[in-house]
Amino acid sequence: MERADLLKENAKIFVKQGASLNNHADRDNLRVLVVGNPANTNAWIAARSAPKIDPNRFHAMTRLDHNRALAQLSAKLNVPVTSIDKFVLWGNHSSTQYPDISYATANGKNIKDLVDHDWVVKNFIPTVQKRGAAIIAARGLSSAASAANAAIEHVRDWFQGSNGKWTSFAIPSDGSYGTTAGLVYSFPVIVESNGKYKIVKDLPISDFSRKSLDATNNELAQEKADVEKFL
Numbered sequence: 001m002e003r004a005d006l007l008k009e010n011a012k013i014f015v016k017q018g019a020s021l022n023n024h025a026d027r028d029n030l031r032v033l034v035v036g037n038p039a040n041t042n043a044w045i046a047a048r049s050a051p052k053i054d055p056n057r058f059h060a061m062t063r064l065d066h067n068r069a070l071a072q073l074s075a076k077l078n079v080p081v082t083s084i085d086k087f088v089l090w091g092n093h094s095s096t097q098y099p100d101i102s103y104a105t106a107n108g109k110n111i112k113d114l115v116d117h118d119w120v121v122k123n124f125i126p127t128v129q130k131r132g133a134a135i136i137a138a139r140g141l142s143s144a145a146s147a148a149n150a151a152i153e154h155v156r157d158w159f160q161g162s163n164g165k166w167t168s169f170a171i172p173s174d175g176s177y178g179t180t181a182g183l184v185y186s187f188p189v190i191v192e193s194n195g196k197y198k199i200v201k202d203l204p205i206s207d208f209s210r211k212s213l214d215a216t217n218n219e220l221a222q223e224k225a226d227v228e229k230f231l
Contacts, residue, residue, distance in 0.1 A: 006037055007223060011230040014042045018049025025053065031195070032058045033154055035147060039093045040170050040184040041223040045231065047172065047184075055182075059158070060170035062089050062097065062186040064150035069099040069128045073106070076124070077114060083107045088188040088203075089168035090177075091216025092223075097186070098212035099128040103203060161193035166200060177205065177213060183220045 014034070021030065030053060034043035039060035047058040066089040074081045085105050090098040101120060104111040115124075157167055170186040173179040176199050177187070188200040205213065 004226065007041065007227045008230055010036060010038070010042050011045055011227050014045040015049045015231060018046035021046070022050035022052050025050075027053050027057075030057050031155070031158060033151060033158075034058065034060045035151055037093065038223060040186075040220055041227055043170065043184045044172075044182070044224060045227060048231070055172045058172070058184070059154070060093060060184050060186075061147070061151055061154055062091075062093050062168050062170045063154040064147050065089050065093060065097055065099065065128060065186075066168040067146070067150055067153070069124075072124055072127055073101070073104070073111065076119070077106050077111070079106045084111070086166050086188075087168075088166065088200075089186050090209075090213055091186050092220050093170065093186070094216070094219060095129045096216040096219045097129055098209070098216055099125055100209060100212070102206065102209060103188075157191045158197070159195055161195075162189075162191040162197075164190060166190060169197060171197075171199075174199070176201065177203075178210075179213070179217050180221050183217065183224065185217065185220060 013036075021032065032043070032046060034046060036042055043058045043060040047053070047055040066087065069089060070081045070084055070087060073084055073087070083106050087104040088100040088102070090100055101111045101115070106114065154169070166188045168186050169189045170184050171189070173181050173183045173185040173187075175181040179185050188203070189197045190200060191197040
């Protein structure tokens, strides 16, 4: 389905899901990870439909995109995924998402010094952005097992913490990095062992990154505006 069709049809589903959670869920322990696309906006719809629940208990999954980016970097650098730290997946789970290596390291070395900028712009970023569509085109099926694994990893970190390491959570924005407050936007976060998390603050943002962050923010704002008429 086209994204606009998904917005219209899934809005009905996530309104009902949010309302049901609002009326019946244990609000002190509830945690919701939305995977159904468009995931970020669907998470916003569900949270909006559950006014008695803290919206920060509603996340969208960008861990799949985060993992895909790490796999690309691992293959390019010929290093284990576990050696890569401080990678960031910004924004929407869509083709505007921004996989950002500005702060990333591999075995303690800055990745931006290890790869060519043209490879980042022409290969790495678009490959991550369009990976889901490429898999469907190749297999005729989505990468359901990879998505399931990413969901497990997101929820594991949410409950158990990220051991001081950065990961990517699509969460209700607090306005950090010039994003629109309230949109469900993927940020770099560190998760504590009690399930609380904090956005990594005060990162320097280059002009290139600024355009990318704004582009995915604008898409989310437009999705929100488009879906509000169905709510």
